[in-house]
Amino acid sequence: MKKILCVFIFLCASLSAFTQSFKDDEETKQILIPKQVYVGDSARLQYSFSTPKDIFFDAMPAFRNVQDITLDFSSPVFDCIKNDCTILNAALVRSGINYTITVSFVPWKTGKITFPQFDLADVIPIFSKSNSSESSRGIFKVEFAPIFIDSLAEKMNASSLRSPSSPVTLPGTNYVLWTIIISFVLAAFLIAFFLAKLPRIIRKIKLFKKKVLFLRNSILTRLHLIFLARAHKAGDPEFATAWQRIMRSYLSIRFGTDFFPVSSSKIKDRLFSFAGQTMNAKQKKSAEVLSAFFVRTDYIKFAHDSIDSRLLPAEEHEAVFSKNERNRLIKRTSIAIQTLESGDVKK
Numbered sequence: 333m334k335k336i337l338c339v340f341i342f343l344c345a346s347l348s349a350f351t352q353s354f355k356d357d358e359e360t361k362q363i364l365i366p367k368q369v370y371v372g373d374s375a376r377l378q379y380s381f382s383t384p385k386d387i388f389f390d391a392m393p394a395f396r397n398v399q400d401i402t403l404d405f406s407s408p409v410f411d412c413i414k415n416d417c418t419i420l421n422a423a424l425v426r427s428g429i430n431y432t433i434t435v436s437f438v439p440w441k442t443g444k445i446t447f448p449q450f451d452l453a454d455v456i457p458i459f460s461k462s463n464s465s466e467s468s469r470g471i472f473k474v475e476f477a478p479i480f481i482d483s484l485a486e487k488m489n490a491s492s493l494r495s496p497s498s499p500v501t502l503p504g505t506n507y508v509l510w511t512i513i514i515s516f517v518l519a520a521f522l523i524a525f526f527l528a529k530l531p532r533i534i535r536k537i538k539l540f541k542k543k544v545l546f547l548r549n550s551i552l553t554r555l556h557l558i559f560l561a562r563a564h565k566a567g568d569p570e571f572a573t574a575w576q577r578i579m580r581s582y583l584s585i586r587f588g589t590d591f592f593p594v595s596s597s598k599i600k601d602r603l604f605s606f607a608g609q610t611m612n613a614k615q616k617k618s619a620e621v622l623s624a625f626f627v628r629t630d631y632i633k634f635a636h637d638s639i640d641s642r643l644l645p646a647e648e649h650e651a652v653f654s655k656n657e658r659n660r661l662i663k664r665t666s667i668a669i670q671t672l673e674s675g676d677v678k679k
Contacts, residue, residue, distance in 0.1 A: 363377075
């Protein structure tokens with residue numbers, strides 16, 4: 333009986349010592365990373381301990397094979413340190429019977445910061461929300477040792493604020509910045525200069541386009557006249573009609589008004605009304621020549637086989653072109669066009 337009693341006492345004493353060893357300072361280890369932490373720095377606090385209890389299984393049977401759990405430090409228990417630091421995240425990692433609590437935080441004051449004592453049941457999200465009896469008795473009590481936040485001002489023996497310093501830049505950065513600034517100013521100046529000259533540039537572009545249009549018009553007109561001169565099979569009325577169509581098209585483009593409805597006898601008046609004040613003597617003479625040609629071609633078109641065409645003298649009244657008259661008409665018409673294109677005639 334005495335042996336049984338001795339064994340029982342020994343087992344109770346061993347169990348008590350084994351349980352106490354989990355809470356002994358030798359079985360817990362706390363590390364602050366980095367060792368020197370200043371206000372505003374990101375720091376990490378690691379708290380390691382050992383226990384044969386399966387904390388993960390106690391929290392949730394489904395956690396038996398899980399190696400880490402995210403902890404929730406938003407509990408009201410930690411309200412007392414909210415002004416001292418901001419807890420970024422926390423986690424519990426296990427390796428066999430060894431567990432490590434890692435807390436990442438940013439301190440906001442110098443001196444000692446003391447984390448409140450808490451039970452793991454309060455910070456494991458699933459376990460802390462459970463209403464089971466297991467939750468009421470807790471899992472493992474954790475008590476961090478106080479940590480100390482250094483003062484950077486005291487370390488540097490600074491008693492007042494330093495004057496602002498210029499930004500630190502890479503070698504050669506100033507040259508790049510000045511190049512960009514000068515390029516920007518130069519580009520702005522060129523844009524402003526271009527905008528100031530824009531109306532004049534637009535006018536010159538329009539004038540150039542008109543000159544190109546007039547040059548093309550005169551070249552095509554003379555080509556058409558050359559082709560007409562070679563149309564030997566065309567009768568005189570057909571020749572006269574074709575000549576008037578070519579010249580009315582030329583004058584319409586050259587002076588920007590429709591000459592097709594204008595009668596042949598009014599051609600000179602229309603030309604002088606549009607460009608008379610800007611024509612020199614040679615150009616006015618060319619306009620009169622063209623006007624006379626319109627009258628002559630009209631007579632050949634409409635007086636063919638008429639009574640007037642039989643009057644004498646025949647060379648003045650016949651409604652046909654005389655020998656070589658077609659060639660002379662084409663040649664003098666080309667000269668008149670060149671003369672009109674050579675001066676500042678009204679556009």
